[in-house]
Each structure stands twice: as C-alpha cells, then as structure tokens.
Amino acid sequence: MSDIIFFLLAGMGLGSLYAMLGAGLVIVYRGSGVINFAQGAFAMYGVFTFDEARRNGYLRLPWFDFLPTYSLNVPVDIKLGDEGVSSPVAFVLAVAMAVMIGLMAHFLVFRPLRSAAPLGKVIGSLGVMLYLQGVAQNNFGGTGRQPEAITPDGVFDNFLGLGKAYPQGTFSAIVFAIVMGLVLWGVFQFTRFGLATRAASSNEKGAVLLGYSPQLLAALNWVIASVLATVAAIVLGPTGGSLTPVGLSALVVASLGAALIGRLQSILITVAGGLSIGAVQSLLVFWSSDDWFPNFLRSGARDVVPFVVIGVVLFLRGKKLPLRGTVEEKRLPLAPYPVRIKQHMVIWSAVVIVAAILFEGAGARSVFSLALVTSMIASILMLSMVVITGYVGQISLAQLSFAGVSAFVMARMMADGSTTISNPFPVSGPGLPWPIAALIGVITAIVVGIIVGLPAVRIRGVQLAVVTVAFAISLQSLYFENQSLTQLSAGAPASVKPASIFGIDLKSIGDKGLKDRPEFVIFVLVVLLGCIALVANLRRNGTGRRFLAVRANERAAAAAGINVSRQKLLAFGIAAGIAGVGGVMLGFNQGDVSSAGFVYQASLAYLAFAYLGGITSINGAVVGGLLAPAGFITVLSGYFLRDANIQDYTTIIGGMGMVVTAIQNPNGIAPTLQPLFQHLGRWLRTARGAEWGAAIKRLGPVFVLGVVIGYLIWPLRVDTYSKFWMPLYGGFLALFIRGIYKQARAGGHAPVPHGNTPTPVSAGAAPTPVEVG
Amino acid sequence: MALLKTYDMTVRYGGLAANADVNLEVPEGKLVGLIGPNGAGKTTFIDAITGFTNVSSGRVEFDGHDLEGMTPDRRAHLGLVRTFQSLELFEDLTVRENLLVAAEKPTWWSFIVDLLRPPKTSAEHEARVAGALSVLGLDDIADRLPMDLSHGQRKLVGVARALAAKPKLLLLDEPAAGLDTTESQLLGQHLRTFLETGTTIFLIDHDMGLVLNVCDYIYVLDFGKIIAEGTPAQIRKDPAVIGAYLGQSAGEAQAKAGEALAARTAAAASDASEQAPDQGGDHV
Numbered sequence A: 001m002s003d004i005i006f007f008l009l010a011g012m013g014l015g016s017l018y019a020m021l022g023a024g025l026v027i028v029y030r031g032s033g034v035i036n037f038a039q040g041a042f043a044m045y046g047v048f049t050f051d052e053a054r055r056n057g058y059l060r061l062p063w064f065d066f067l068p069t070y071s072l073n074v075p076v077d078i079k080l081g082d083e084g085v086s087s088p089v090a091f092v093l094a095v096a097m098a099v100m101i102g103l104m105a106h107f108l109v110f111r112p113l114r115s116a117a118p119l120g121k122v123i124g125s126l127g128v129m130l131y132l133q134g135v136a137q138n139n140f141g142g143t144g145r146q147p148e149a150i151t152p153d154g155v156f157d158n159f160l161g162l163g164k165a166y167p168q169g170t171f172s173a174i175v176f177a178i179v180m181g182l183v184l185w186g187v188f189q190f191t192r193f194g195l196a197t198r199a200a201s202s203n204e205k206g207a208v209l210l211g212y213s214p215q216l217l218a219a220l221n222w223v224i225a226s227v228l229a230t231v232a233a234i235v236l237g238p239t240g241g242s243l244t245p246v247g248l249s250a251l252v253v254a255s256l257g258a259a260l261i262g263r264l265q266s267i268l269i270t271v272a273g274g275l276s277i278g279a280v281q282s283l284l285v286f287w288s289s290d291d292w293f294p295n296f297l298r299s300g301a302r303d304v305v306p307f308v309v310i311g312v313v314l315f316l317r318g319k320k321l322p323l324r325g326t327v328e329e330k331r332l333p334l335a336p337y338p339v340r341i342k343q344h345m346v347i348w349s350a351v352v353i354v355a356a357i358l359f360e361g362a363g364a365r366s367v368f369s370l371a372l373v374t375s376m377i378a379s380i381l382m383l384s385m386v387v388i389t390g391y392v393g394q395i396s397l398a399q400l401s402f403a404g405v406s407a408f409v410m411a412r413m414m415a416d417g418s419t420t421i422s423n424p425f426p427v428s429g430p431g432l433p434w435p436i437a438a439l440i441g442v443i444t445a446i447v448v449g450i451i452v453g454l455p456a457v458r459i460r461g462v463q464l465a466v467v468t469v470a471f472a473i474s475l476q477s478l479y480f481e482n483q484s485l486t487q488l489s490a491g492a493p494a495s496v497k498p499a500s501i502f503g504i505d506l507k508s509i510g511d512k513g514l515k516d517r518p519e520f521v522i523f524v525l526v527v528l529l530g531c532i533a534l535v536a537n538l539r540r541n542g543t544g545r546r547f548l549a550v551r552a553n554e555r556a557a558a559a560a561g562i563n564v565s566r567q568k569l570l571a572f573g574i575a576a577g578i579a580g581v582g583g584v585m586l587g588f589n590q591g592d593v594s595s596a597g598f599v600y601q602a603s604l605a606y607l608a609f610a611y612l613g614g615i616t617s618i619n620g621a622v623v624g625g626l627l628a629p630a631g632f633i634t635v636l637s638g639y640f641l642r643d644a645n646i647q648d649y650t651t652i653i654g655g656m657g658m659v660v661t662a663i664q665n666p667n668g669i670a671p672t673l674q675p676l677f678q679h680l681g682r683w684l685r686t687a688r689g690a691e692w693g694a695a696i697k698r699l700g701p702v703f704v705l706g707v708v709i710g711y712l713i714w715p716l717r718v719d720t721y722s723k724f725w726m727p728l729y730g731g732f733l734a735l736f737i738r739g740i741y742k743q744a745r746a747g748g749h750a751p752v753p754h755g756n757t758p759t760p761v762s763a764g765a766a767p768t769p770v771e772v773g
Numbered sequence B: 001m002a003l004l005k006t007y008d009m010t011v012r013y014g015g016l017a018a019n020a021d022v023n024l025e026v027p028e029g030k031l032v033g034l035i036g037p038n039g040a041g042k043t044t045f046i047d048a049i050t051g052f053t054n055v056s057s058g059r060v061e062f063d064g065h066d067l068e069g070m071t072p073d074r075r076a077h078l079g080l081v082r083t084f085q086s087l088e089l090f091e092d093l094t095v096r097e098n099l100l101v102a103a104e105k106p107t108w109w110s111f112i113v114d115l116l117r118p119p120k121t122s123a124e125h126e127a128r129v130a131g132a133l134s135v136l137g138l139d140d141i142a143d144r145l146p147m148d149l150s151h152g153q154r155k156l157v158g159v160a161r162a163l164a165a166k167p168k169l170l171l172l173d174e175p176a177a178g179l180d181t182t183e184s185q186l187l188g189q190h191l192r193t194f195l196e197t198g199t200t201i202f203l204i205d206h207d208m209g210l211v212l213n214v215c216d217y218i219y220v221l222d223f224g225k226i227i228a229e230g231t232p233a234q235i236r237k238d239p240a241v242i243g244a245y246l247g248q249s250a251g252e253a254q255a256k257a258g259e260a261l262a263a264r265t266a267a268a269a270s271d272a273s274e275q276a277p278d279q280g281g282d283h284v
C-alpha cells in the first residue's frame, strides 16, 4: 500500500507539467476558442531557449534564414556571450521569447483564423506545432538535452514515512503547479481582466461592455498560456529526464486529457486532472513489472492512460446527434464531383511510366524514381484523408497509424522465423505469400479503423481530432514499439519480402542498390490508380452522397433516413483500408517496417500536405502527394537548388504552408490550379501559329524577366546552383505567378465543376506541374 | 384509421414542459395542421415524433408501430419524414443529389458496390426524384447547388427532399415561412396534390391563410398544451384560439397575425363564405 502511495506521489512530478500545460490549454480555449495542439511546442521552444542561453550563450530566434542570398541574411542567432549566461538572465530571455511566440501565434495565426472552420483551426495549431518543431530541430538539434534543474536537487529520505527517498525537485514541482493553479484561478476569478475574459468566451459583447477589446483579451490569453508553458517547462521539465523537441511537443496529449477533465473551463480541475494522470501513469509503470500485469501492456501502459481518459470523458459527454440550435460550424470547402477521371488517369499514367523508364539508371537523376514512388504512396495515404476528413468531415489524426498497423501485420504474416541482414533476431510467423499477408494487413487496419471510429459516433470536430491523436500515440507505444507483440528487439525493423506477380519481380531496389526499378514504380502507380478509382466511384455513388450529407448536416441526414453513426464507421473503415494499402506499399518500398515511420507526427505531416493540396478532392491528394516530405517536388527542388538543403526545411515549410493555407485558401492548392491548367489545356489544343505568336508576345517579357531575376539571384547565394536551371526556373515561376495573379484579378477562383453533367469544356493534358515548387 | 397517434406525450426540457400531455391524431390521407404562437412547442412536437428529442412520458404510435426508442433514421424508413424549420439542406450536393440521398434506401453491402462500380442510380430512384422535382417545379434548378438558390427555392427543395423519401406521413415545419403570398398559395395547392397521391401531411405554419385554407383538421398548441382542435371553421371561431393569439406579447409579427386572425374571424362570423387571402400571418 505504501508503495502505491509513493508511486502515485512520484508521478505527480510529470503530472505537474501536464497540469500547467493543461491550464494553458484551458486559458487559450476560453480566450479564443482554439484547442492549441502547439502548447507542448511552446513549452519546448521556451525551455530550449533557456537551456541554449545558459549553456552556450546563444539566443536563437524562432525562424530561419529564408532569403536565398549570401549578402542579405535574416538574423537567427544572437550571441550573448562566449560562455553561457546566468540562470536569471536566461530565464528572462526565455520568458521574453514566450511572450513573442504567444503574440505571434495570436496575431499571425489565430486572429486571422478566428472565424474559420474547426478543421482550419486544428490545422492552424498543428501548423504552429510543426513549424516550432522544425525550427527547433534546426536551431537546437534533434537530440535530447538535460537542462539543469532550477529546483532543489536533494531528496527527502523517508518521505511521509513511506520508506523511500523522494526527490525534492518533484515535491517543489507539485507545490509549484498547485500554487500556480490557484494564482491563475484567482486572477481569472477576481480581476477585471479575468471577468472580461470569461464574459468574452460566452459572448464577445460582454467583454466590450467591460471596456476590453475581445482581440486584446485573446492576445493576452495567448501570451499567458505561452509564458505559463515556458515557465512550467523550465521549472518542471528537467524532472522528467532528457528533453527532445518532438518528445516535449507530444506532452500536449496528456495535457489535453487534463484539460478535458476540466471541461476546458476550470483551471483548478484541470490542474487536479493533470496531477492525477501523472500519478496513474507512474503507478501503472510500477505495476507493470508485477507478474499479474498483462505482458503485452507492459511497455505501453502509461501512454494509454491519456487516451483512455480522453476517450471516456468525451464519449460520456457526447451526443449521437447534435442538439437543435447547436451553433452551426463553418463548413469545409466543397467536395467537387470528379469528372474526366479516365482521361486524367491515362495521361498521367503515360507520364509516370515514361518517367519511370527514363530515370532508371540515370545517374543523379535516378533519385526521381524514388521521389515519384514516395509521392504516389503519399497520395494513397492522403486519399484516405480525403475520404474521412474531406468527405465525411471527421478530423482523424491517426491515418498513418492505420498504415502502420497494416504494414506491421503484413510483415509479421510474411515472417517465417528466419533472420535477415537488417534484423538478426528471428521473428516467428506463418510465412504467408505477399498477397495474403497484405490482405490480412489491410483487413486488420480496417478493423482497427472502425474501432477508432467508434468515438466519432458521439464526438465531433476538434474533440475527435484529440481522441485520434491520443489513439495514434497509444498505438505507437502499445504495438509498434512493443517488443512483446512485434518480437523486434532493439529497434530492429521487421523485414518485408518483395512482391511479385506473373513472374515479374516487384522489388523496389535494383541491382545497383538504387530504388529506381520501373517495375516497382508501375506497381505503385497501378495501386494508386486503383485507390483513385475507388474514391472516385465512392464520391459519385450513393455512399458518397450520404457521406457528404453527414458532413453537411447530421440532423438533416438522419431525417433523410441516413444512419449517421453507420456512415461514420463505414468511412473510418474505408479510410483505414486505403491507408492500410498505403502502409503495405510503404512496406514494399522500404523493404522493412519500423516504428519510426509511423510515429504520430507522421500523420500530422501528411495531413498538413493533404490540406495544402486540397483535402476535399482527389486532385488535392495527388498534389499533396507531390508536395509530401521527400516527395517529387522536394527532390526536384533539391536537385536544382542543390546547396539550399530544402529537405531541412520540409517540416517548417509544411507547418507554414498549413497556416497560410488555413488562413488564405482553405480549398487548398488543387482547386486553385485546376482552372489554370484547364485553361492551358484548352489553349494548347486549339492554338495554331497565330495564337502562339500572340502568346509569345504577351508572355515573353514576363518569362525573360523571370530568367533575368533567376540569373541574378543565383550567384548571390551559392555557387553550385546550376547556371542553366535557375534562370529557367525563374522564367517558369514568373509565368506561373502571372497566371495566379490574373486568376485572382479575374474575380477569385473559377467555380469548381459540379453536378452529374461534365462541364462542356474539357481540359486535356495539363503539363507536369513542375513550376508548382 | 389513424396513421399517427400520440398518447399523453410529454417532452420536458429541464423544468419546462415544451409538450404537455399532447393527444393528437393524424388520420390517413388527411392534411392535419398544428398552429400556435412562438415557443408553443410545435417544433418540439415534430422533434419528439421523429426521434430528435426524447419523449419524457407518454407514447407515440405510427402505422401500427410503437416508436419508443427508435432512432430518427429508422423512423424515416418507416415513412415518417420531416422537414426543418431552419433550412437544413446538404450544401455540398446539388439539388438532385439532395433528393437522391433521401430517395435511396441503402443495404449493408451498398458501399461495396459503390466503391467498385462507376456512378449509377437506379431507375426507380431517378424516377422518384424526377417526380418530386417536377411536382414542385424545380426541374430547372436540379443541377444547381443549394447556395445558389433563393430562399423560397431552398424551402421548396426541403419539401421536395422529404417527398423524394416516399413518406407515408410528411411532417412540414413552417414550409411557408419566408415565402411571399403567391408562393405560399402555390405551396398550398402542391400540398393538396400530394394528398391525392396518397401522402398524409402534418403541417405547422404561422401563415393562417395557408393553414386555414388547406387543412382538414387543426390543432392549436399553446405553452405545450393542446388548447383547441377542430375543422378550420371551428378553429376560426374558437375563443381559446383568439385568446392565445391576442393574449401573448411575443412581438409585432405575432400580434399582427393575431389581429389579422381576429379580423378574419369577425369577418367570417358576418359572412361565412368570405375567405380573404391572408397577408398578416406571414411570419419570418
């Protein structure tokens, strides 16, 4: 018994961090109605700023040098001294940084997003999180750090007579959290500012009557939350061991559990909830070494706690159908009716097949083969997001986890107890042939998808996003990283045997060790086309109509005889199945599967690019795939701009892209590009000599201007930029920008085609969207 | 035979009884109206019948089924189809697709067919949708999106969607709100046509002209209770109805509606055959 009490108390150390981050979540939510997924990232950037200043004497600003010139640079690092600065100075700097980040978050992101759809807000805060993570990776490195604790480091020898040594640091952390909780509660309860915030959260007019601007209040609340996160991480973080940008950002999930216990309203209950979650986690870790503890739960038990808490709390509070008069949420962009699927498929397949053959053994250019494959697999994964989020409006942040389930299950079904080069430890398994193994993998993913979808029956919007991200984390530690289930020791990957069909070998790696086999590229292409056909059929048939009906209005859908719950589960199942196919293809491409590929952040990154491409359409998934990390456009840009290290900035650009898309163009890129390409395609078909002449006259100067600028920029930054490509790139970029500009001038976006009748003018082949990069 | 019958049905929201011991009957093939001032509990009644809100006590019977515990979509499949007072169309779907959603009755394997087969709709559903569109004169706008339509057209699409579901009982919640007088009269004619094709109708509206003209039987609800019922002629004369409409002070429009009714009632008393077209009851 005394052991139990001791471990409960010990867990409250980490729990106090959840409590403080949770309190920040509550403050932001009340202040501006946003569930801030970046709360952990705020804490992370703050504590790293503190540590960096104290350890190395540098202040690293939260951005990067984005000017592509040598002479003109954006200041990123400020040197404070040859050695580290003193703790108080570092503390003040960190707090100042937190203030700045809070203000930036409000003014640059969430203020512009204040009347966006819930998905837009989620995307915005995920974008901020990815951005801060990416910047932190560049500024501080991705490895763990152990900042010096500023709390006392002694121990209480026999704490409360429990017979064990209890760290004083943990004790002060708990006291700190409770005191801070009470202070915050007092501030919001008794000051005019607090009163105004509470008034504003129910009704903006209330705050105005009290003489405050609602926007000012929101900004102040962002600053408070950001500073709170930073201070908490500095004071409480070191008790949890070494800190990494990704690990700290992930704390937001347990903190969300705490905040949800407090109904996103009460700071005191949230603090208590955070402490309890930490305590229960610690107790589970203690118990997990006991005999009675189920073996497969041993490694992941603690990560499941927040998921269970979040799931149960939300499920109990949810309603099957929204109440009458529930505030109408802003809608997602239209999901266009797909037209001319076959023509597009034929043309693009030809392009990809030709490319696959050209790039085989093409020296430096053979990287494009792998890039194409990566992009096409990403498109498959994003198609699953189009189904679940674009069509049914359910925000799932677990799509990559479904892919992981299917890949892991497939690998296990292929395993036969032999060892491989990549994994010297034998993994037992039935040794099934690839089609059966893959099928079992996909079916498992579907089953898991439906189970994850169960909460969606009663939980909607942002809250569902929270549940799914908690689930993704649980799955990661319960399954992918769980040795007792995967039999993979020491992080070894599970090997995947290559597929083959009709005697054609479909392995991804060629004889020279390069991933450039056209057979594999075509294999992925065929699978992608299959998935596109499925989704296109779905959208155009009754099931798609029912999905969109549910997305538009659940009450009206029920009145039209639609079983809303069933449609949601069905959508989760279909989406998980498509994601599962993506996972299988990832496995074949990789030749093995490892947990690192399916961490929960992967889902976020893919969602970011799916949203950038356009989450409501098939075209969007394709464009998103091209944009995906290590995808075609990244590799292409990296090829032309060799020294720019584009790949270092994918997360940052992805995060920024998410924010900008959410604010500027929730439709995504695809629907914006579509009219442009349609126009071009129509023109190319009808143009004769005279038209070409006129076009050259009109566009020529713009192109030349772009070429000149490209030529001038090139020597400013790095010498290895290709003398040939930069001007050409500049020329096409100029044409592209002109096109977008003209389109914007012509009165926003051209209407997206809809309806069962194809629009009379049909676009033929659109040129490869190289200039999109 | 009564298609729909409620037995002492009560719906409570906290302390408020939005429907109190409502006993109401809709005979097959008839058009039954429900009127009452704002907040009387009319929408609550439809909500309770169609499963959108819980019945606190009492019972509802529809077409021989006890509806206790049945979900809204199952009730819709039984033929109990409603429209909404606030416009709740599927904004992402064209008008035709809106209707198709209601017309189609999927089976559990439909999704497999839908995934594998290029687009196709059954002739039966197409015909039903086409029928509903043409009956309400919406053919021209069938391929438009709801957001491109006028308010009146959207209202009609709502009715058409309910009709496409082939209802046994069509529950209309203020279909004429926001329509002008001619549109409203046209709607009245449409309703009578539906009756002839075998659809029973339950109509809620503030437009007294419409209700008194087209209904076979009328119930009056006030503060959740049925205060009067009868044929239009009886309702016109009922002192309790006049009281309810004059006695409450729920805003100008309502008072106007009440005055118009009173004026008409007086007129009807002197000259029973006169039926002036209503203009005061328009309620937005």
Ligand SMILES: Nc1ncnc2c1ncn2[C@@H]1O[C@H](COP(=O)(O)OP(=O)(O)OP(=O)(O)O)[C@@H](O)[C@H]1O
Pocket: A323, A324, B013, B014, B016, B018, B036, B037, B038, B039, B040, B041, B042, B043, B044, B045, B085
């Ligand atoms: N979900 C709910 N929770 C609490 N009270 C409700 C709810 N829905 C309706 N009410 C209340 O029940 C009463 C009846 O409302 P209802 O909407 O049924 O009236 P109505 O007759 O349809 O009015 P109107 O003519 O304005 O449409 C009102 O006082 C309303 O405030």
Ligand SMILES: [Mg+2]
Pocket: B042, B043, B044, B085
């Ligand atoms: Mg009503």
